[in-house]
Amino acid sequence: xxxxxxxxxxxxxxxxxxxxxxxxxxxxxxxxxxxxxxxxxxxxxxxxxxxxxxxxxxxxxxxxxxxxxxxxxxxxxxxxxxxxxxxxxxxxxxxxxxxxxxxxxxxxxxxxxxxxxxxxxxxxxxxxxxxxxxxxxxxxxxxxxxxxxxxxxxxxxxxxxxxxxxxxxxxxxxxxxxxxxxxxxxxxxxxxxxxxxxxxxxxxxxxxxxxxxxxxxxxxxxxxxxxxxxxxxxxxxxxxxxxxxxxxxxxxxxxxxxxxxxxxxxxxxxxxxxxxxxxxxxxxxxxxxxxxxxxxxxxxxxxxxxxxxxxxxxxxxxxxxxxxxxxxxxxxxxxxxxxxxxxx
Ligand SMILES: CC(=O)N[C@H]1[C@@H](OP(=O)(O)OP(=O)(O)OC[C@H]2O[C@@H](n3ccc(=O)[nH]c3=O)[C@H](O)[C@@H]2O)O[C@H](CO)[C@H](O)[C@@H]1O
Ligand SMILES: [Mn+2]
Numbered sequence: 001x002x003x004x005x006x007x008x009x010x011x012x013x014x015x016x017x018x019x020x021x022x023x024x025x026x027x028x029x030x031x032x033x034x035x036x037x038x039x040x041x042x043x044x045x046x047x048x049x050x051x052x053x054x055x056x057x058x059x060x061x062x063x064x065x066x067x068x069x070x071x072x073x074x075x076x077x078x079x080x081x082x083x084x085x086x087x088x089x090x091x092x093x094x095x096x097x098x099x100x101x102x103x104x105x106x107x108x109x110x111x112x113x114x115x116x117x118x119x120x121x122x123x124x125x126x127x128x129x130x131x132x133x134x135x136x137x138x139x140x141x142x143x144x145x146x147x148x149x150x151x152x153x154x155x156x157x158x159x160x161x162x163x164x165x166x167x168x169x170x171x172x173x174x175x176x177x178x179x180x181x182x183x184x185x186x187x188x189x190x191x192x193x194x195x196x197x198x199x200x201x202x203x204x205x206x207x208x209x210x211x212x213x214x215x216x217x218x219x220x221x222x223x224x225x226x227x228x229x230x231x232x233x234x235x236x237x238x239x240x241x242x243x244x245x246x247x248x249x250x251x252x253x254x255x256x257x258x259x260x261x262x263x264x265x266x267x268x269x270x271x272x273x274x275x276x277x278x279x280x281x282x283x284x285x286x287x288x289x290x291x292x293x294x295x296x297x298x299x300x301x302x303x304x305x306x307x308x309x310x311x312x313x314x315x316x317x318x319x320x321x322x323x324x325x326x327x328x329x330x331x332x333x334x335x336x337x338x339x340x341x342x343x344x
Contacts, residue, residue, distance in 0.1 A: 053303060054080060054082075054218075054303060054304040054305075054306065055302060055303055055304075056080070056301070056302050056303070056304055057302075058250075058302060059247075059250070060250070061249065062079070063079075064230065064231045064251065064252070065078055065079045065252055065253070067084070067222060067227040067228065067253065067310070067311075067324075068227070068228060068324050072323060072324070074086045074310065074324050076089045078252065078304070078308055079252075080304050082304065082305060082306050082307050082308055083307050083308070084222070084307075084308045084309075084310055085213050085214060085307065085308070085309050085310055085312075085313070086310045086312060086326075087312060087326045087327045088326070089213075090213040092209060092211055092213065095211065095212045095213045096134065096135075096211050096212045098212065099135070099212035099215060100134065100135070100212075102195075103136075104135065104136065104195040104196060104215075105136045105137075105138055105193065105194045105195055105196075106132050106135055106136065106137050106138070106194065106195070106196045106197070106198065106215075107138050107140060107190050107193065107194035107196070107197040107198070107264070108127075108131075108137055108138065108139050108140070108197070108198050108199075108200060109139075109140045109141075109142065109178075109181075109182055109185065109197065109198070109199045109200070110123065110139060110140070110141050110142070110199075110200055110201075110202050111141075111142045111143070111165075111174065111175075111178055111181070111202060112141065112142070112143045112145075112148075112149075112202045113142070113143060113144045113145075113165065113167060113168065113174050114144065114145075114167065114168075114174070114340070114341075114342050115339070115340040115341075115342075116202055116203060116340060117143060117145050117148040117149065118340070119202045119203045119204070119333065119335075120141070120148075120149060120150055120152075120202060121150040121152065122205050122333070123200075123202050123204055123205065123206075124139070124150070124152040124154075124160075125152055126205045126206035126207070127139075127206050128152065128153070128154060128155055128158070129206065130206035130207070130208060130209055130210055130329070131206050131210045132210065132211060132212070133155070133209075133211070135157070135211075135212070136157040136158070137157070137158045137159075138158070138159050138160075138161065138193065138194060139158075139159070139160040139161070140161050140163060140185060140189075141160060141161065141162050141163065142163050142164075142165045142178075142181055143162065143163075143164065143165065144164065144165055144166060144167040144168075146162050146164050149162055163185075165181065168342070169342045169343060170342065170343050171341040171342060171343060172287060172291050174342075175257070175291050175292060175293075176278055176287075176291040176292040178199065178292060179270075179271045179274040179275040179278060179292050179295070180271075180275045180278075182197075182199055182260075182267070182271040183268065183271040183272045183275050186264055186267065186268045186271065187268075190264045191264060191265075191268075194264055195263070195264065196215055196261065196262065196263060196264065197261065197262070197264050197267045198214075198219075198259065198260070198261040199259070199260045199261070199267070199271075200258060200259060200330075201257075201258035201259075201332065203332060203333055203335050203340075204258065204330055204331060204332055204333060205317075205330070205331055205333055206329060206330050207328045207329060207330070207331060208312070208327045208328060208329040208330075209327075209329060210313065210329045210330060214261065214307075214309055214313065215261075215307075216261075216262060216305075216306045216307035217262050217263050217266050217306040217307075218261075218262040218263070218266045218267070218270070218303070218304075218305045218306045218307075219259070219260070219261035219262045219305055219306070219307050219308070219309060220253075220255040220259070220260065220296075220300050220305040220308055220309070221255060221256045221258070221259035221308070221309040221310075221311075221313050221314040222253045222254070222255065222256070222308060222309065222310060222311050222314070223253075223254045223255060223256035223311070223314065224256070224311040224314055224315050224316050224319060224325075225254075225316070225319075226253075226254035227253070227254075227311055229254065231248075231249075231250070231251035231252075232248045232249070232251075234246075234251050234254040234297075235254065235289055235290060236251060236254070236289070236294060236297055236298075237288040237289045237290075237294040237295075237297075237298070238289070239286070241284065241286055242281050242286050242288050242294070243277035243278075243280050243281050243288075243295065243298070244277060244281070244288040244289075244294035244295045244297070244298045245298070246297065246298055246301060250301060251297075251301060252300075252301060252304070253300075253308065254297065255293075255296060255297050255300050255305075256293070256314045257290065257291070257292055257293030257296055258314055258332070259309065259313060259314055259330070260296065262305075262306070269303075270296065270299055270303075273295075273299055274292055274295040274296060274299060277295045277298070278291075278292060278295055310325070311325055312325055312326070312327050312328060312329050312330075313329050313330050314330055314331070314332070315328045315329075315330065315331035315332070316331060316332045317331050317332060317333050317334050318334050
């Protein structure tokens, strides 16, 4: 909780009113007094000023953005002027120091159903070494086997909550249901318990720093398998009957379903919208090519992320090293699909 910051973004500039000293709660147990300048303006809302949703019309024609330039250098900004986070574009000490002052909590949801509980130990241990070190992190771990959750020593200010969910005999159902679980978790808890939330795949490991440079209103990650692929060959859903359908001439990046992040409120919109679109498809007995990842790609195409994580933030262990990716921060481990999934 950070009420000061919430007050600060609730009003936009025009006329300035200086309030007498007011009580402001900071964090959980400290109280401070201060003069609060509150700026009021009738015709500008918070949405417009502080939290633009970056909606983009459907059917626009524009060039596909490149991730690596023709000179081989990485591109660090999208055509809608959102940063693409690469090593060398930020000062990790500076950016962590800025966000540490804000006393934030980063909720992190992770699902481990069926045999995927075997990935938990490496995921959690490597997260403790690399992921938002020095920040308050709250893991929300969904599993059908709570007894298989390993005991991992967590750093100061970090906690883990285990939430029991029903098993499923289809991996497709497990991955796509994450949207609904995330939606409901935000409604019931995260609105009060966190400032930011990340939803992460569990069949992964952290190998390098992942810190405050990844924070923003709405965060997507560029999938490591498609960052040099022409948009018409992205594995988007191509059947117009699906709510996840994207025409061949459209597309910015192919985003990985393994990382979704941002302000609790903005991630809520993603999760709720994707869950609704998945429900419409299910009622028509249609399942998108890559389940919720397809719906996520549709969402991000027309609701642009405010910051995009480069493939440094989602790699695959089997991929050879490349010139552009200097640091691998988070990577899919190699898995034996037949051994870990409940169905082919
Ligand atoms: C790198 C990447 O972007 N991966 C995406 C990709 O394939 P993946 O092959 O990465 O999908 P996956 O098998 O890892 O499933 C996604 C996640 O669902 C959970 N899970 C899945 C199966 C199971 O039996 N138990 C279980 O707990 C687990 O948290 C896992 O990390 O496409 C999926 C949808 O098809 C998801 O969008 C994944 O995020
Ligand atoms: Mn995965």
